[in-house]
Amino acid sequence: MENTCGPIWVFAEQAEGRIQDVSLQLVGKARELAGALNVAVEVILLGDGMNDQIKFLFAAGADRVYLGDAPVLAWYQPEIYTGMIVSLAVEIKPEIMLIGSTCTGRELAPMVAARLKTGLTAHCIDLNINEDKILEQWIPAYGGLISIICPENRPQMATAARGVFPMPAMDESRQGEVVLLEVPTEIAGRIQTLEVVRREPESVPLESAATVVAGGVGAGDEKGWRQIADLARTLNAALGCTRPVVDEGWAEHGIMIGQSGKMVSPELYIGIGLSGELQHLIGVVGARVMVAVNKDAKSPVFEQVDYGVVEDCRTFVPLLIEKVKAYQKRHAAPYAGSQ
Numbered sequence: 001m002e003n004t005c006g007p008i009w010v011f012a013e014q015a016e017g018r019i020q021d022v023s024l025q026l027v028g029k030a031r032e033l034a035g036a037l038n039v040a041v042e043v044i045l046l047g048d049g050m051n052d053q054i055k056f057l058f059a060a061g062a063d064r065v066y067l068g069d070a071p072v073l074a075w076y077q078p079e080i081y082t083g084m085i086v087s088l089a090v091e092i093k094p095e096i097m098l099i100g101s102t103c104t105g106r107e108l109a110p111m112v113a114a115r116l117k118t119g120l121t122a123h124c125i126d127l128n129i130n131e132d133k134i135l136e137q138w139i140p141a142y143g144g145l146i147s148i149i150c151p152e153n154r155p156q157m158a159t160a161a162r163g164v165f166p167m168p169a170m171d172e173s174r175q176g177e178v179v180l181l182e183v184p185t186e187i188a189g190r191i192q193t194l195e196v197v198r199r200e201p202e203s204v205p206l207e208s209a210a211t212v213v214a215g216g217v218g219a220g221d222e223k224g225w226r227q228i229a230d231l232a233r234t235l236n237a238a239l240g241c242t243r244p245v246v247d248e249g250w251a252e253h254g255i256m257i258g259q260s261g262k263m264v265s266p267e268l269y270i271g272i273g274l275s276g277e278l279q280h281l282i283g284v285v286g287a288r289v290m291v292a293v294n295k296d297a298k299s300p301v302f303e304q305v306d307y308g309v310v311e312d313c314r315t316f317v318p319l320l321i322e323k324v325k326a327y328q329k330r331h332a333a334p335y336a337g338s339q
């Protein structure tokens, strides 16, 4: 039967010339979806000096890479990136377009979708092709999971965070075609990236932390939040939070865990003053042991965790810090030279 579908596209995000894990994970997922539609997997890669990275895209499952390679593309430039992706999409007519739910992807995807006059489902936690060959885009909502479809307009666009899909098995023998794109010679447009200033993370990175302490709006106020942050520091844990904590301005979006934030898989997760909504806990699926502290014994969070502590965090957290510090002091390594 003749295949009338366009290819599946993935936007491959790079930072400092390295393709990001999330993009390889999306290429792997695209490969799986492409099997159901019998179409090719194509990747758009924009950057400067990216030739040595292309092999990773083929190994992950790409059949073709559209490469824009020029100094002007070294950093994400909203208008150039959007313009290049949109004009190529108008020509090639992809059936599906996947973009990482990163800082860049969160801005780029809606701009591309708006210009292509199509739908976009942000922060998907699963994707599959249904019996009608339509992309089902799963997100947590209404206390469960719902699937969103875009039945008519194309491409069907979705974003997903790093860690939602596993890294694909990399097949280094896979080859593909590279198509070079014409690149504007200078940065134009009203929005331009002029400089990128790196800020060192204040604590252990969330994604690789063995222990994660996450605080919710039950912290009460900034003082309560700082107590939770102190506990994380004392335990040498990474600090995470729920969305209302970001909305309150106590913490930055970069440490939010969940559907629209980071995915974590620590050995130990301690959730304090949070209700365990699916949009948050979906980001903690990989944790080995989970503990919750909540003053409400009936809080739904207790159904989701291994151990529950029914306490007011404003009194419990300072006490716990004290106990942990006393324990650390008792078990501290003796000073060199001591008896």
Ligand SMILES: Cc1cc2nc3c(=O)[nH]c(=O)nc-3n(C[C@H](O)[C@H](O)[C@H](O)COP(=O)(O)OP(=O)(O)OC[C@H]3O[C@@H](n4cnc5c(N)ncnc54)[C@H](O)[C@@H]3O)c2cc1C
Binding pocket: 215, 216, 217, 218, 219, 220, 241, 242, 243, 244, 245, 256, 257, 258, 259, 260, 261, 272, 273, 274, 275, 276, 277, 279, 280, 293, 294, 295, 296, 299, 311, 312, 313, 314
């Ligand atoms: C599309 C969409 C995407 C979303 N993405 C995310 C996401 O990525 N991450 C995320 O976190 N949220 C996300 N949300 C929001 C999410 O649905 C919840 O609203 C949020 O996770 C709840 O945060 P919370 O548990 O801090 O607040 P609440 O649900 O208000 O819970 C506060 C808890 O604190 C307890 N508490 C109050 N005072 C104390 C005290 N003194 N001591 C101990 N416990 C106390 C209360 O009993 C309550 O259980 C999203 C929502 C939508 C619609």
